Amino acid sequence: MNKQMDQANQRLAVVTGGNRGIGREIARQLSVKGLQVLITTRDEEKGRQTVEEMRKEGLSVVYQVVDVTDAESVRQMVERVKSDFGRLDVLVNNAGIILDRGVSVLDVGESVMRETFETNYFGALRIIQASVPLMKEHRYGRIVNISSGLGAFDILQGLLGLKGSSSAYRISKTMLNALTCLVAQDVADIGIKVNAVCPGRVQTDMGGEDAPITVEQGADTAVWLATMEKDCPNGGFFRERMPIAW
Numbered sequence: 556m557n558k559q560m561d562q563a564n565q566r567l568a569v570v571t572g573g574n575r576g577i578g579r580e581i582a583r584q585l586s587v588k589g590l591q592v593l594i595t596t597r598d599e600e601k602g603r604q605t606v607e608e609m610r611k612e613g614l615s616v617v618y619q620v621v622d623v624t625d626a627e628s629v630r631q632m633v634e635r636v637k638s639d640f641g642r643l644d645v646l647v648n649n650a651g652i653i654l655d656r657g658v659s660v661l662d663v664g665e666s667v668m669r670e671t672f673e674t675n676y677f678g679a680l681r682i683i684q685a686s687v688p689l690m691k692e693h694r695y696g697r698i699v700n701i702s703s704g705l706g707a708f709d710i711l712q713g714l715l716g717l718k719g720s721s722s723a724y725r726i727s728k729t730m731l732n733a734l735t736c737l738v739a740q741d742v743a744d745i746g747i748k749v750n751a752v753c754p755g756r757v758q759t760d761m762g763g764e765d766a767p768i769t770v771e772q773g774a775d776t777a778v779w780l781a782t783m784e785k786d787c788p789n790g791g792f793f794r795e796r797m798p799i800a801w
């Protein structure tokens with residue numbers, strides 16, 4: 556086994572919302588690459604089932620119940636990672652919700668906005684804040700925030716003709732993008748790289764059956780950034796392994 560493989564085999568990756576969709580596929584691809592993977596799921600039974608199915612494929616994956624809106628469950632997850640693995644190398648903030656598809660910004664309920672921000676923005680923020688100290692111990696970390704081009708400013712300004720729809724979801728992703736830029740500056744000197752990814756419209760419960768992109772393709776850029784050893788960018792926004800505009 557060469558040195559790079561050996562290092563990769565020791566790496567521990569956490570993928571939030573790993574029981575279905577893009578998160579599950581990211582977890583699968585990371586595991587295939589030899590990383591140890593812990594998926595988080597909201598539901599114990601879904602976690603157990605996902606891990607069992609992955610083990611049948613020969614993959615070694617464990618799960619932990621986490622609701623990213625619940626700070627205590629995030630704290631427990633990081634504690635477990637610390638005690639069971641002693642390190643945290645890769646964090647993929649994938650868990651996300653969309654509650655206001657097609658609803659105008661003029662009509663969206665404030666509670667819907669808050670619930671969406673709580674998962675898509677604060678969820679990522681609290682896991683990053685809890686994880687960075689552990690990453691810092693080994694002066695190595697790859698954080699990938701699964702964002703969306705729908706939160707990019709040119710699209711917000713009307714490029715896709717979506718007008719002011721899905722504003723809670725889209726603004727939550729703009730916030731996640733901003734978070735990516737700011738965290739990047741504060742981890743730049745400690746070996747940690749953080750980037751945002753737009754997976755495109757992917758065939759999942761969220762993306763719909765008619766989406767043009769398979770989960771395998773949708774997971775690819777996140778896995779690429781999560782496992783990049785040398786010359787990994789910091790503070791970028793990517794789709795199909797290419798930088799895109801904020």
Ligand SMILES: NC(=O)c1ccc[n+]([C@@H]2O[C@H](COP(=O)([O-])OP(=O)(O)OC[C@H]3O[C@@H](n4cnc5c(N)ncnc54)[C@H](OP(=O)(O)O)[C@@H]3O)[C@@H](O)[C@H]2O)c1
Nearest residue numbers: 572576577597622623649650651703756757759760761762
């Ligand atoms: N699919 C697309 O076309 C597309 C496009 C652009 C960006 N994205 C982004 O990609 C990510 C994954 O999307 P997807 O299409 O795979 O979505 P999905 O199939 O709807 O899966 C979402 C995952 O997030 C989990 N989740 C939701 N709220 C959570 C919470 N509070 N705590 C913990 N986990 C939570 C879900 O858990 P449960 O199973 O318990 O609900 C599920 O595992 C999202 O951030 C999404 O915004 C998707």
